[in-house]
Amino acid sequence: MIVHEPFWLMLIKAALLAFVVITIFAYVMLAERKLLGRFQARYGPNRTGLMGLMQPLADVLKLVFKEDFTPRGANRVLFHIAPALVILTAVTGIALIPFGTTGEILGHEFNMYGTDLNVSVLVLFALAGIGFYGLILGGWASGNKYSLLGAARTAAQLVSYEVAMGLSIIGVVMISQSLSLVDIVHGQMTSVWYILLQPVGFLVFLVAAVAETNRVPFDLPEAESELVAGYLTEYAGLKFAMFAMAEYVNMIVLSGFGASLFLGGFDGPWLPGWIWLLLKIFVFLFGFIWLRATLPRLRYDQLMRFGWKVLLPIALVNLVVTAIVVGVFFQN
């Protein structure tokens, strides 16, 4: 199934993926603003270009020309590294999401994904974990008390959610007997989508994914009404843009991850697989945006209580039940 690709093709693919994900990010942001506008009885951006379609470009241009400001009390090295770390881990994640099996271009067959590791699920987790370091370091290095509090909240959120999220998808891994996302999707193509076998795991994953991306109602690290902007407070211009970009790219990657794990990934009739995956990703993103338009923000301690006392037990019970069922009935 996996075809061997020449090196130049890999390079082109990598460049293309990075370009596509960054473009998608810009338009996800626009879609969010448009949708939020509709949810909130207003229009959203519609002045720049046709229907506001050039708005992302205008935003980027504005941010590029902002002063690149470093506060006096900041740890300069970490302050500069943090946004790079965040964006690096976020964009890397897209390489692991399979958009299909194989395609053909100029007589060369190639795989419809950046890379297929036999531990890609774990790698995605590792990337998310490292990405969080960016937020924590960025907040700490800013030399601002609001940023510091935001960083502390980020750390608290990380420990509350990573565990539940990890446990929520182990059920899928058990059923598919693989940690490779491509194999997991193929497993769903031959049987059923794992959302039917793992509904509880899916719900826990959804909640944890919202927390993972720091979105409402779990946007405590940047809670703008309490911490001004949390870890982002001292960032401006392109560095700010990098944090924002990382948040949205993370959303896209996690949506692709969730779609591949539970909703059959690129599996679907009639249309090409990558369109199916994009559709499923958009369903996830729409959910994220809808939540943002509807819910207030949880408090720091309530979030931790929820993570440890509600999500974690549910994920554990789900895991044990799945393990027993798989072990007893489907022993190969």
Next chain:
Amino acid sequence: MDHMDPDLTEDPFTPRMDLPETERVVRMVEARTPAEATARTAEFERRAAEQPSTKREPLILNMGPHHPSTHGVLRLVTELDGEVVRDIHPVIGYLHTGIEKQCENKTYWQAITLVTRMDYLSPFFNIHAYTMSVERLLDLEVPARAQWLRVMISELNRITSHLVWLGTSGIELGALTVMFYTFRERDRALDLFEMVSGERMNNRYFQVGGCSDDVPPGFTDLLRRFVTEMPSRIDEYEGLLRKNPIWIERTRGIGVLSADELIDLGITGPALRAAGVDLDLRKARPYSGYEHFDFNVPVGTHGDAYDRFLMRLAEMRESVRIIEQCLDGMPEGPHIADDRKVVLPPRSELATSMESLIHHFKLVTEGFRVPEGEAYCAVESPRGEIGCYVVADGGPKPMRVHMRDASFVNLQALRPMAKGALLSDLVAMIGSLDNVMGGVDR
């Protein structure tokens, strides 16, 4: 919230152990000139670097005066232990415009314009308190229609003020959408204000003796349409928040003070009624014909932020009822008292009556004279008791105008509430007290 005058003779870096930590910090950094501020900061940092402390120190966070959710320019020097607020020290005065003092240099009817700008969310209540005091000094009878017009516009103002509160406190707890819904309705109410007063903010409509003009044609229909739609809109806000588990979690049990403590602090308005005290000046001391209206005063039980939220929603519904009664039973008659020494003559008379012209000239140049005396009249504003104390010395300008502003007094409750709460709760408390800094600082 005592006034702090930094004593420059004392060494600002010697800790005053008799003061709480937050006040000590404020004393240390409070400076009179930018140069002094720089010097003090440098000295502070030098001393801190010289003797690194080994004991566990609280984090002093300076929230405000520019902070997204301190409702304007409130500054809170906050002593944090992690995210737990150990103490706060509110510092006010960043929006001080000297309105009360300025009033002393204006004639009585010019001062109305200044008074509207105090609590900018409830301009009509400010003028109402002021004009009532002046009318009492003048012993001037306000015609029934003027009183009913005042009630109608005041209650509309109460709705707009609560709508701003609901929107902003929603944002403070992270619920962004409510604000757009409330401002949609508020905008229509502002259109109505614009029809009667020509202004959308800082409206000047009530005059000494009544209202400046009758409502324009078409106003009644628009207002009636507004009040028939409003209850379903309030349902909409309730639908978003009232049973939302996160909203309940964030507001239940937050900022609780017992009724006795609230009374000791002088708190009035929804914040007091949420704790179970049935005190509403419209019922307790009816003014401007409120005794003719049938409405309830919602009273809560717990006295937490959630109860205050329910109180204000219920108050909006009651205001809608009062406006409906106003529309149904508006008495006929003049919209302003017929006292030519105080009230401007009708425009139409100026071309025909010499006497009217002279009165008009005297009123707009010198103003009317108010007999010596003092008066205090209070109205129930969206935030509590707004009272105006006017001292007259017999001349055309007030000798003293003082506002007992509900926001200013209610702000006192913040410190006892905040001790031991979390930083996020502090924001929820500020929101639930609904302070308007324009009113606090005046």
